[in-house]
Amino acid sequence: MYQWQIRLRRICNRDIIWYKVQIMAAEKAKKFQQEGNQREVGAFAKNYGAHREGITMKEVANYYTEWANSNKYDVDLGPDRYRGPKLAAETLCDLISEHRESVRILDIASGTGFLGQELWDRGFRSIDGLDPSEGMIEASRKRNVYSNLICDFMTEKMLNIQTDTYDAAAIAGGMGEGHIPCNALYEMIRIVKPGGYIVIVMREEYLEHVQDYKDRLEPLMKELETSGKWRKLARKVVSNYFLQNNGVIFIFQNC
Ligand SMILES: C[S@@+](CC[C@H](N)C(=O)[O-])C[C@H]1O[C@@H](n2cnc3c(N)ncnc32)[C@H](O)[C@@H]1O
Structure with missing residues (x-):
């Protein structure tokens, strides 16, 4: 397999994993939605993504890097939500x-x-x-x-x-x-x-x-x-x- 094929496969795998995380997080966040806490659903889902079952240490580190790079971490886990x-x-x-x-x-x-x-x-x-x-x-x-x-x-x-x-x-x-x-x-x-x-x-x-x-x-x-x-x-x-x-x-x- 060529280097570019390996790289492409890696990118695809990462996107698939990311997509699955979003679905799992959304499932969990549904509970919040049903309770009427709309504002917190996004923050909860985002945090859940970093703590999903079976996540590896390397995936955790990459997940937080994406979160930090999106400039959303400090809002999602700001002092009004996370003490x-x-x-x-x-x-x-x-x-x-x-x-x-x-x-x-x-x-x-x-x-x-x-x-x-x-x-x-x-x-x-x-x-x-x-x-x-x-x-x-x-x-x-x-x-x-x-x-x-x-x-x-x-x-x-x-x-x-x-x-x-x-x-x-x-x-x-x-x-x-x-x-x-x-x-x-x-x-x-x-x-x-x-x-x-x-x-x-x-x-x-x-x-x-x-x-x-x-x-x-x-x-x-x-x-x-x-x-x-x-x-x-x-x-x-x-x-x-x-x-x-x-x-x-x-x-x-x-x-
Ligand atoms: C929820 S954030 C908390 C960050 C910060 N302490 C705060 O309160 O805002 C969890 C942090 O743990 C880090 N982390 C995850 N696994 C770790 C490990 N094995 N050793 C050290 N830090 C780790 C992540 O990269 C992430 O920055």
Whole structure:
């Protein structure tokens, strides 16, 4: 097969996948429509596309790049619909009240930089971002709030980051189907200093709906506490995290 044929096939496959995603998302969004929440249907469908069952990590990253390049992400998941970045920033503020300008923070799954911006607005000045989607990274760069931007996946694989680098790491909305896997907890613990904080803000229902997390994520969190890697400081359920969906905030401190 010629190179151009291979390329054409790839483009066709990508379009077919995209089309299927739209159909699945529309199906899910129907529920919202029936409930009369017309305005939210688009945002819900778009978000669903990134979390559809069976999506691979690479597809997730590409999906977010398309979303960022369409300049719609910040509207679809803006603060009136999605409170993840604000909740994560407020949590970090409660934990860290002094020397905010020099405290080193890693925003994991930094996206277009909502959390980085929230942290900057609260006086933090040493913020790095990590995200596997080139489009999201480029969008976040424009905010000028990150010292370093790392385009990579957070998984169990060792990142090019030294052990005990950060005073805190936070995830807002980076957990989900095909997103950050359970086993990435080990790597988060490695790059955060002893005594440093790890904050995870996510949709509550993903604890049940995402196969990788169901009966695994919270037991693993517990296991890491039992084995002396970290200490759980809080687990809070919050309402209206994304539209009418609950969120959950986990706060850990490294041992
Ligand atoms: C819903 S967005 C949240 C972005 C941002 N934190 C916010 O709150 O607006 C999810 C982000 O997770 C990123 N992501 C997905 N899988 C990831 C992984 N394995 N490691 C790090 N980031 C990931 C996506 O690229 C996307 O930018």
